[in-house]
Amino acid sequence: MKIAPIRPVPFRDKVDPDKAGLVMTEIRHAYEADKPVVDGVTLTVGPGEFLCLLGPSGCGKTTTLRIAAGLEAPTEGEVRVAGLKVADPRTFVPPERRNVGFLFQDYALFPHLTVEENVAFGLEGMSRKKKQERARDVLSQVGMSDYMQVYPHTLSGGQQQRVGLARALAPAPKLMLLDEPFSGLDRRLRDQVRDETLHVLKETGVATVMVTHDPEEAMFMADSIALMNGGRIVQMGTPVELYCYPKTAFAARFFGEVNEFRWTVRGGALDTPLGTLDAGTLADGAKAAVMVRPEALKLTAIEDGSSPSVVGRVLASRMLGRSSLVHLSVDVPGGGAGLHLHARVPGRYLPPPDERLEVGFDDSLVFVYPADEAY
Numbered sequence: 527m528k529i530a531p532i533r534p535v536p537f538r539d540k541v542d543p544d545k546a547g548l549v550m551t552e553i554r555h556a557y558e559a560d561k562p563v564v565d566g567v568t569l570t571v572g573p574g575e576f577l578c579l580l581g582p583s584g585c586g587k588t589t590t591l592r593i594a595a596g597l598e599a600p601t602e603g604e605v606r607v608a609g610l611k612v613a614d615p616r617t618f619v620p621p622e623r624r625n626v627g628f629l630f631q632d633y634a635l636f637p638h639l640t641v642e643e644n645v646a647f648g649l650e651g652m653s654r655k656k657k658q659e660r661a662r663d664v665l666s667q668v669g670m671s672d673y674m675q676v677y678p679h680t681l682s683g684g685q686q687q688r689v690g691l692a693r694a695l696a697p698a699p700k701l702m703l704l705d706e707p708f709s710g711l712d713r714r715l716r717d718q719v720r721d722e723t724l725h726v727l728k729e730t731g732v733a734t735v736m737v738t739h740d741p742e743e744a745m746f747m748a749d750s751i752a753l754m755n756g757g758r759i760v761q762m763g764t765p766v767e768l769y770c771y772p773k774t775a776f777a778a779r780f781f782g783e784v785n786e787f788r789w790t791v792r793g794g795a796l797d798t799p800l801g802t803l804d805a806g807t808l809a810d811g812a813k814a815a816v817m818v819r820p821e822a823l824k825l826t827a828i829e830d831g832s833s834p835s836v837v838g839r840v841l842a843s844r845m846l847g848r849s850s851l852v853h854l855s856v857d858v859p860g861g862g863a864g865l866h867l868h869a870r871v872p873g874r875y876l877p878p879p880d881e882r883l884e885v886g887f888d889d890s891l892v893f894v895y896p897a898d899e900a901y
C-alpha cells in the first residue's frame with residue numbers, strides 16, 4: 527500500500543463555494559415539530575479537506591451527516607455538493623445522484639459477492655472490463671489486491687472496512703461521508719485502520735466529513751473540527767484551535783480532562799494558588815471558572831534552601847502507560863482543604879505520597895470563563 531504525505535489544505539474561509547466538496551447553509555431539522563435537533567448549521571468543506579463533526583451523543587451530528595448524504599431532507603436550509611444544489615425547501619436530489627460515498631460502521635458488504643464484485647457493484651455507465659479495472663485499482667489503493675476473489679466472511683473486520691472504503695471510493699465521489707466508521711473495531715485494529723483510511727482519503731484528495739464523538743480521533747483525522755452541542759456548531763477550527771483555544775467551558779471540557787476551580791476577580795486579575803492569571807473581560811468581583819489542563823502543570827523537585835512560590839503535596843501517583851498522573855494538593859490562602867489537582871507528566875514519573883514539589887504551569891493551557899456560563 528502506498529503511503530502519501532498529508533498536505534495541508536487551504537484555509538476554509540478562502541474556499542470558493544463552487545469548488546467546495548460540501549456547503550451547508552443555515553440547516554435546520556426537526557423530527558418532531560418545534561424540537562429542532564439541527565439548529566442553524568452552516569459549514570464548508572473545501573476540496574481535499576477532512577472535517578470532523580464532533581460532539582456528545584444526541585447533539586445532531588449524525589442527522590447533519592444524513593442531511594448531507596440525502597438520507598434525510600432538511601426542514602430548512604441549503605446543501606450543495608461539489609457546487610451543485612442538492613437540497614433546499616424546493617429541491618431534493620436523492621443520495622445515489624449526489625456523487626457522495628458513504629462509509630458507516632454497519633455498512634455491510636454483500637456476502638454473496640466476491641471482494642472485487644462488491645467494489646464493482648455500484649459502478650455505472652462503464653463496460654464490465656472497465657468496472658473490473660476500476661475495482662482492481664481502488665483495491666490496490668487500499669492494500670487489498672490479494673483478496674479480490676475471496677468472499678467477505680473470510681476477511682477480518684479491518685479488511686472488510688478497507689473493502690468498504692474501496693467500494694465507497696470506486697465511483698470517484700466528490701464527497702466522502704463517514705459515520706463513526708471505526709467504532710466496531712477493537713482498539714489496536716482501530717488505530718491501524720484509521721491511519722490507513724486517513725492516508726488513502728488524503729491521497730485520493732476527496733473532501734470528507736466524518737462523525738465521531740471521540741476528540742482524539744477527531745484531532746488525529748481532521749484538518750478542521752466542527753464541535754456541536756444541542757444541534758448547533760459551537761466552535762469550528764483546526765484541532766490546535768479547538769484544543770488550545772476553546773471558546774467555552776463546554777469546549778475545554780469536551781477536549782480532555784481539566785482541573786477546575788472557581789476564583790474571584792480582584793484588581794483586574796485572578797490571584798490563584800497557582801499564580802496570577804489574566805481575568806480577561808471579567809469585572810472586579812466576578813466569579814471565574816478556571817480550567818487547567820493536567821499537562822499544563824510542571825512539577826520539579828525543590829532544591830535545598832529554596833522556597834518556591836507554589837508548592838504541591840503529592841497525594842498519589844499513577845502510571846498510565848505513555849504518561850503518569852500525579853494527584854496533588856496545593857495550599858489555598860487562609861488554609862482549608864487545598865486545591866486537588868491532577869498533573870499529567872510524560873513517561874514514568876511516580877513521586878511518593880507526601881513529597882513536596884514545586885508547581886509551575888504553562889499558561890497557554892489554562893482557560894478562564896465566567897463562572898455563570900461554565901456551571
Ligand SMILES: Nc1ncnc2c1ncn2[C@@H]1O[C@H](COP(=O)(O)OP(=O)(O)OP(=O)(O)O)[C@@H](O)[C@H]1O
Binds near residue numbers: 563586
Ligand atoms: N429518525 C429519528 N426520529 C426521531 N428522532 C430522532 C431520529 N434520529 C435521531 N433522532 C433524535 O435526534 C437527536 C439527534 O440525533 P443524532 O443521531 O443526529 O445525534 P448524534 O449526535 O449523532 O448522536 P449519537 O452519537 O448518539 O448518534 C437525538 O435526540 C435523537 O434521539
